Amino acid sequence: MHLALSRLFPSSNWGQTILEMSSARQVAISCGLNNWSSTMKHLVLGSVFVFFAATASAHGCPGEMRAIDAKMPSAALPAADMSKVRALREEGEKLHKEGKHTESMKALTEAKKLLGV
Known part of the structure; x- marks a missing residue:
C-alpha cells in the first residue's frame, strides 16, 4: 500500500501521512468528506430541500x-x-x-x- 501511495504522491510526504491516519479518516477522505464545513453545508441544504418539497406536496x-x-x-x-x-x-x-x-x-x-x- 505504501508503494501505491508513494506513486500517487511522489514529491510529498502525503503517502506516509495517509498511512498513519485512522481507517475511518481514510474512508472519509476517499469519499470526499475531508472538509467538515462543506459536509455540513450539504446536510443543511439537503434538509432545506426536503422541508420545502414536503411542504409543497402537503x-x-x-x-x-x-x-x-x-x-x-x-x-x-x-x-x-x-x-x-x-x-x-x-x-x-x-x-x-x-x-x-x-x-x-x-x-x-x-x-x-x-x-x-
Missing part, C-alpha cells in the same frame, strides 16, 4: 382538483353523489383561493373518496 390542492376533474366525466355515480362531489370540489377550490389549504384538502379528499380515486 398542500397540493390544484393537483387534487385536477384529479377530481379528470375522474368526474367517467364516474358512474348517482346524481345526488355527483352533486355532492361537485359541491365539495367547488368548496375546496374556494378554500384554496382563500389560503385555507388544510380545509381545502379535507373537502377535496372527501370528494375523491366519493369518486373512488
Whole structure:
C-alpha cells in the first residue's frame, strides 16, 4: 500500500501521512468528506430541500382538483353523489383561493373518496 501511495504522491510526504491516519479518516477522505464545513453545508441544504418539497406536496390542492376533474366525466355515480362531489370540489377550490389549504384538502379528499380515486 505504501508503494501505491508513494506513486500517487511522489514529491510529498502525503503517502506516509495517509498511512498513519485512522481507517475511518481514510474512508472519509476517499469519499470526499475531508472538509467538515462543506459536509455540513450539504446536510443543511439537503434538509432545506426536503422541508420545502414536503411542504409543497402537503398542500397540493390544484393537483387534487385536477384529479377530481379528470375522474368526474367517467364516474358512474348517482346524481345526488355527483352533486355532492361537485359541491365539495367547488368548496375546496374556494378554500384554496382563500389560503385555507388544510380545509381545502379535507373537502377535496372527501370528494375523491366519493369518486373512488
